[in-house]
Amino acid sequence: MKKIGDIILDVQNISLSFGGVKALTDISFNVKEHEIRAIIGPNGAGKSSMLNCINGVYVPQQGTISFKGQTFSHMNSRQVAEMGVARTFQNLALFKGMSVLDNIMTGRNLHIKSNLFTQAFRNPFGIWGLGGADREETRHREFVEHIIDFLEIQAHRKTPVGQLPYGLQKRVDLGRALAMQPQVLLLDEPMAGMNVEEKQDMCRFVLDVNDEFGMTVVLIEHDMGVVMDISDRVVVLDYGKKIGDGAPNEVRNNPEVIKAYLGTSH
Ligand SMILES: Nc1ncnc2c1ncn2[C@@H]1O[C@H](COP(=O)(O)OP(=O)(O)O)[C@@H](O)[C@H]1O
Numbered sequence: 001m002k003k004i005g006d007i008i009l010d011v012q013n014i015s016l017s018f019g020g021v022k023a024l025t026d027i028s029f030n031v032k033e034h035e036i037r038a039i040i041g042p043n044g045a046g047k048s049s050m051l052n053c054i055n056g057v058y059v060p061q062q063g064t065i066s067f068k069g070q071t072f073s074h075m076n077s078r079q080v081a082e083m084g085v086a087r088t089f090q091n092l093a094l095f096k097g098m099s100v101l102d103n104i105m106t107g108r109n110l111h112i113k114s115n116l117f118t119q120a121f122r123n124p125f126g127i128w129g130l131g132g133a134d135r136e137e138t139r140h141r142e143f144v145e146h147i148i149d150f151l152e153i154q155a156h157r158k159t160p161v162g163q164l165p166y167g168l169q170k171r172v173d174l175g176r177a178l179a180m181q182p183q184v185l186l187l188d189e190p191m192a193g194m195n196v197e198e199k200q201d202m203c204r205f206v207l208d209v210n211d212e213f214g215m216t217v218v219l220i221e222h223d224m225g226v227v228m229d230i231s232d233r234v235v236v237l238d239y240g241k242k243i244g245d246g247a248p249n250e251v252r253n254n255p256e257v258i259k260a261y262l263g264t265s266h
Pocket residue numbers: 018021022023041042043044045046047048049050
């Protein structure tokens with residue numbers, strides 16, 4: 001049994017609107033260290049908007065977000081990433097023409113210390129050994145190779161991402177996020193559009209990331225079976241409001257949640 005820790009991410013009274021559209025209304029929930037926390041709800045419920053607030057892409061009009069006890073009303077995406085939060089996207093954000101390896105390598109950017117200046121002078125003493133920038137690049141490549149092994153995509157490491165089946169592209173996007181070595185991983189529908197086998201693989205990777213690396217996972221997912229199977233706690237959104245929050249079983253039997261899902265395809 002994994003051990004669930006203290007609150008690592010605390011969302012307090014977040015409201016967000018776009019012109020007249022209220023995407024989120026007074027949303028509060030927390031995420032505990034090492035848990036898999038699902039966010040579910042019908043299309044347009046505000047799930048992606050919630051992740052965009054957490055990782056600094058959208059600025060909510062109201063509310064605060066605390067990460068490891070530090071409270072912010074707004075951080076930009078870079079700051080959020082530096083604090084240890086990575087995400088994958090509902091619509092993939094990969095460089096289709098670039099190889100799997102190079103795409104995952106972009107996740108290391110945050111950790112690459114050498115700047116352009118040092119790179120211009122890389123390896124000035126080449127005869128005697130590797131310069132600092134080269135040595136650093138080698139370390140990052142090794143790290144990325146480990147991720148490629150972990151995700152079982154060794155055979156595709158040199159393949160341009162655009163040539164891979166969709167399910168594998170989603171896996172590469174996960175690899176890019178893992179390369180950031182985050183403490184909290186935000187996954188926006190990582191299994192959407194996948195066949196049964198691809199879903200099972202992705203489920204296994206999410207569980208492994210959580211189990212083996214102790215990573216905290218916030219997971220938006222439409223497949224209720226998956227959510228009930230792998231999450232520790234579930235938040236339910238509907239029209240930008242929170243209508244349920246609790247263990248999968250509690251949420252499943254919540255009348256308001258049942259009503260929100262009636263007549264929808266989920
Ligand atoms: N950038 C945006 N501009 C305008 N409206 C947006 C934007 N992002 C989301 N919305 C609106 O906010 C609501 C919630 O959207 P979203 O967070 O994508 O829902 P979900 O991910 O649950 O399907 C929708 O009504 C959507 O149209």
